[in-house]
Amino acid sequence: MKNKYLPSLVTGFGAAVLVSVPWVRTIGCCVIIPLASLYALILHIKLNNGELPIKTSMAILFGLMTGLWAAFFSAMFETIITFVTHTNDFVQGLPAMESMLRSSRFAPSFSGIFDQMLRIYHSMANDIRTYGFSPIYTFTVLAGNVIVDSIFGMIGGVLGMTFLNKRSTIGK
């Protein structure tokens, strides 16, 4: 069975699992998603008898898809973990963040905006503490993940393509 999107789904899911493990995240940082894109291309070639050399458009598409799946799953995992624990790094870091923001030289002159934004942050933190879920926070996480993971996914896709194409020419 040929399925173009299965490799991206599998490796995107794997990357999201790894990103959710704190120890792996400390070591892996920004290499997990690009590696997932590379592995998606390798899986595509093995599963679907994909042809080498890989086309640029396909590499970018695979990178993008891997990044998007990773973004979706990592946001889902974070939401589930937050829902179970009723806390996360945003809630824990908010007091320090607030004192940092209030110490800004600009804070007194725009106290109105600052207070409004801080009220939003506090309502997000309260929602998480009370219900384990905040729609604004979840949306922010998802949007951030989509932007960053798709960029890194596409970089991984292009680099993976050049790596695999080079290997195929050496093999010949």
Next chain:
Amino acid sequence: MKNSFAIRIILFLLLLIWMTGIAFPVLFASSRLIIFTPFVKKLFANVCHQQSYKCISINGQQLLVCSRCFGLYLGAFVFSFLSLFLKLSPKGLFKYFILSLFIMFADIFSYNVGLYSYSKYIASLTGIFSGSILFIYILNQIESLFLTLSTSDEK
């Protein structure tokens, strides 16, 4: 040639935006934009663990990534700027890249086993070395990719 310069400018601008994001709390400490720091911080949480004791502080404000990641992106950013004026295509790049990764992992291993305590300077320097070589590698790959595309278009 024109394509190549355009690619270099685009990469430089993208890295400039990225570095602005990393230094957001430092650059916008005196601006009302500082209020968006939690959102920008969350954005960079995708690419870095952001452990506080590993982050560099400037004027009392922490950068949004750890020293090693900052080094990586700084190296890439500096070389993206240099690439606007210099032709960067040294030989044996892949070997240097592997060497830079080896040095980086040697540092990670050494402080994790307790040979020495975490040093922001060492972490940054290993990052800068890897980041600069990685940037040159990516730039060369992208340029050769566009060269292949343009020659296949001409055919």
